[in-house]
Amino acid sequence: MDFRYSTEQELFRQGVREWATKNLEPRARQIDKDEDGIPEDIVQGLVDLGVFGVTIPEELGGCAVPGEELIYAMIAVHEIARADLSMSTPVYTLLTIGWSYIVNKFGTQQLREEVLPAAAAGKAFVGINTTEPGGGSDLARIKTTGFKSDGHYVLNGEKAYVSGPKECMKLGAPSGHCSLVVTDPSTGHKGLTFIYIPAHLDGISWTVYEDMGRMGLSTGGWLYKDAKVPEYCLLGEEGKGFYHVMEGFNAARVLVAAACLGGAEKGLEISAEYSTQRKMFGRPLIKYEATSFEMVNDWMQLDMLKLNLLRGAWMIGYESQNPGTFSRKDINKVIATVKCLSPTLGHEVARHGMMYHGAFGYTKETPLEMMLRGIMSYEVGAEGGLNVMRGIIARDLWGEAANPFRADD
């Protein structure tokens, strides 16, 4: 057993850290303020480091290390989050690299060839599009239909709170989202199919919401009226969409946790530095245990979660190379744990840090308030609500008796 990064992983980490500290960190506040997306030179810088290619095979323009895709992705997202505490750039990045991993895994050859080289080059946004106005937690009851006709899935319905509408429009085709639609209404969640919806098809329109945070990345709703998605956009098998999307969420949740923990790590550093400098009643603030012990509590959680996150990223990769090693439940529990606890830790670190900074912490001179606004997106629900994570763990620990997702009646 070895708990260290390999030489290659460590070199990659150092490279992303160096680049992001120099090029991204000084721009983060502006990105949050401008609400105009991630600047092109930032995206290009990440492309040059290979960040957008970590989950994409070399023959499709990426630089994936088989079995270690999510480990490299996690490293990159963690470092990017440290530099942009608004969470705009890390989330922009994690969506595209996380869902590209899934397009590569489940996509047809034609779809992979169309989408992945563009994603690796930073020229396409790839997201996830499952939430509907009727709810995001209960995916088995979604309403958007995609009945098959003439070699197409014909979409009708509505999706809501989905990241990336402006980004899809800015980058153009083949940007789009992995999505879940009803292809057979008679069979419940077995009638759901996972498809890639290119954002630029006829019959698709979108709106943008005004969010609380993460202002460099848009969120909005999508309306489908007889939009025809070509058959080659199928992901996995028809009728198995529910299971495929859950696998996708596990990958994405690794990266969500990486973003929150990268932010928490940096937030704690900011707090430690400030409370060491700031003197009150003749001593530095950090000398008071009310301050340092609270920071220690946060640090202990951070350290444990980082370890568990590594374990989750490693398990997914190991299972992909050695199928049958871990059960789906083994992986679910580890991933749900980090997705449940990391956003809350990030929020707490930001909130605690703001308190140590006093009134200064309430201004936009520190990045803590934008960290708080950004990370909360992952508490209220993005990539799965916290109670949904608890429900997954209850179900996978104690079986149907404890499954909150399946009604008895």
Add this chain to the structure above:
Amino acid sequence: MDIVVSVKTNLDLQMIRIKNREPVLEAIPYKTGDLDKNAVEAALQLRDAVGDSKVIALTVAESNRKVRETIKEVLAMGADEAVLIVDPALESTDQAGVARTLAAALQKIGSYDLVLFGEGSSDDYSGQVGPRVAELLGVPQIGYARKITAGGAGVLVERSMDEFIETLEAPLPAVLTVVSEINEPRIPSLMNIMKAGKKPTEEWSLADLGLDPAAVASSCETLSNLAEEQDRKHVMLEGGAVDQAAGLVNALLKEGILGR
């Protein structure tokens, strides 16, 4: 053009704590020398400008573990090959011993047109190794290069002196040391990091170079490495900003710092 770049692994200085006026050297991570990365970048740019060239990274250390990451890093940046001189006897060497080792390694490599160094290492910063190697090999040397191009008698070099810039030419082979302003070292991409492990790497011991451990033994003893302490003058200027500014100008004139 065959370009050899000498790279050194040093302790990450930012991670060193000072306790009782001594650095605590326990469990400090290693890091590739900053100026050495400038030298690697300069070599890569020259290689790509000249064409039909290769860059060999050369490093010397007491253990393979210490330099493993450095070698991978410079290969990932784009060096074509690496040569490691690893020998436990190098644990207690000094600048003269390192220079002797490097010169012997260069002779064993045989064909080289340019040998690049940083002007000094990030830790000791003695700036001796490059010039010593040039003397041992009996080839021309130019220090403090801020721009290198192929041309003239072989290589054209602009070098940064304190108050002026000098342009020199030298026939090949030659030894150059570079300053940090010469370039901004590239950060390797993941693709290149993964390719680095497949590039040819040779590892030689002192015996392979025909060197006796005694030839690299240090002849210096470090008695103290504290920075020189400077007495502060503690002059406080009174009055408003305008008076203080005038007072500061006067004080600087008196010290001979202004109006030279």
